[in-house]
Amino acid sequence: MSSAPTTLPNNNAAGSAGGATPSPTFSPLYQQIKALITRSLQSGEWRPGELIPSEVELATRFKVSQGTVRKAIDELSAENLVVRRQGKGTFVATHHEARAQFRFLRLKPDVGEPLYPDNTIIDAKRLRAPADIARQLDIKTGDSVVFLKRMQSFDGAPTILEELWLPGTIFKGLSVERVLQYKGPMYALLETEFGTQMIRAVENIKAVVADQVTADLLQLPLNTPLLSVTRVSFTYGDKPVEVRRSYYVTNNHHYRNELN
Template sequence: MTRILDQTEVLGFRPLYRQVRDRLIRNLVDGVWAPGEALPSEMQLAADLGVSQGTVRKALDAMAAENLVVRRQGRGTFVARHDEERILFQFFKLVPDSGVPSFPDSRVLSLSQGRADANERSLLALTPGSKVIRIKRVRSIEDRPVIAETISLPAALFPDLAGMAVPNNLYGLYAMHYGITIANTQEKLKAVGASPDDAAILGVTPGTPVLRIDRLALALDKTPVERRLSICLTQDLHYLSDLS
């Protein structure tokens, strides 16, 4: 592998370690290294790319900060896996008022396919007429239904999904069967009254105050991949947000 060149001319300046990082992320997107697999060692990568070990280190440290890889002293650098523990820690912010966070069970209510509506088109960057897969499910903690969830996926990205068993941990499915890694999510929260439908699903009266979480999930290359609308009962739960 030959050395990457600086391109100081136009775009202002892109540091070498940035180029190394982008190149390694490209490899992740392309599935060169599978989730859970070890990357080559720093020395190896440095030799391959024609840069110093320190530069590779800086790129890998940045990727570790983005939760794309996990580094373990004495063992190596590994592609981050989308197992439940990681999802729980990274993306699932609803925790019981007293007690430890736990991954909720889920039961699928319906799975259908149709034309994307205006909202889905805008969020998922789809063209008019594009199809989306919609999954509606209810999630329970300690056997009590607490989340009614509607998930919209671009059908083009997920062929044959309709014929598969829908697992509890969807992000694991995206990674495993479609090679799509969710890297970022953006969530917009509001308090609203429960609609009759959602109220029925959750076993409360319509109009009950519920937390409405509108999540958009992006892949490694910033492509929008999933829109998820969650209606949450927060009687015994809260959404935990740490800022610093």
Template sequence: MNDAPGLQPLYQQVYTLLVRRIAEGAWRPAEALPSEQMLASELGVSQGTVRKALNAMVMEKLVERRQGKGTFVAEHTQERALFQFFRLRRTDGTRVTPESGVPTIKRRLAKPQERHKLELDDKAKVVEIRRTRLIDAVPTVAETVVLPLYLFPDIDEIGDLPNTLYSLYQSRYGMSVVEADEQLRVDTANREDARRLEVEVGTPLLHIDRIAIAIDGKKVEWRISRLTTNNVVYAVSLS
């Protein structure tokens, strides 16, 4: 590796290389990476450079360190995915674990906006998943998930979808979601929302538009969540 002017610092080059290897499947979720010493020897850099790259990956939640065992590729367990990507809390601040109603799933041609959001070609097909999330047994989130069919070719044939889809994306399809871009706005319930959430038409809702991005940079999911806020808040910690 070369630390010449104009190139990335060495640790960033190591970071980029290791992330690419994970994306290509060199190490599976929950699998240990080689030791810092082995990586340093292979790449021709110092252990300090490798450690700095791994520290950056830990901060990005791409890998995790286990005391006395080494560094492992991060795994999207149900609990981890909820902690990292589910931002709803009860009004007293306590965490909630949503339950999912029976979903409806279908495959179809992508609509123009979906092709734009997910960077798909004109003839691309998608899988649409609609489900209602319940919090404390109350219908709270009307969720519509759109996935590129080529990335998830048989997801509509799975019997019971897990409560947290990101763990399924990783374990079955090798798609590790590491980033989510969200846009929020206030809206009011239409007839479909009213039916799914058991509220009156015109009830104020929070509308969340999310694009999920995998470790290789692919946009793998477009998710629209429309939710009531009588018993929950959307919580974000800033630092």
């Protein structure tokens, strides 16, 4: 691989309309290396939790400097695709690690350290995708989806009520029985058995009040204030693979996000 930046065509519509020659867009070399490493992650060359080659080995493989590789890995680490461990090397991120679960679970206790929730499945079935869910998952209305409804409790107190929709074609072998017997994080199950990692998510948050059904399940009075969070999670290639709608009880918790 050449160490010179790759020149990509500029698809700017305004430039094309005037008949002028498109201006070249330059991709920095470290971004090219980052894309190649990401491709290897996506293809499964290095599995979640595995050690990836050292910076020196990757520099030799791609015929670039170690500094270029380091900059690429810096960005991958910042995006939580890999994890650096002092004295051990760089590992593929996995949802089996505590840090991964708390990365997506943003509800924190007002006092004390974050705890792992106890999960109770209320409903699990396959059904046809409603139009709004299909749009968010980039599938057709009526396509098969896996639907889950579950409660997450902290110290025995129901705290999060959520509904999840997963594309049926991607998670074809996900049975209701498997969901019911699995006790770990849902994302860890999807990673282990289907090779699907959640890379990033987009959330919409607003304040609502509990209707009767929600209030009963969360053991709250009718019209109790709740935090409503709708999440769309994406895997490699920016492919949406989950829609999640959650209701958070914030009597003893708060939603925390760190902005950089």
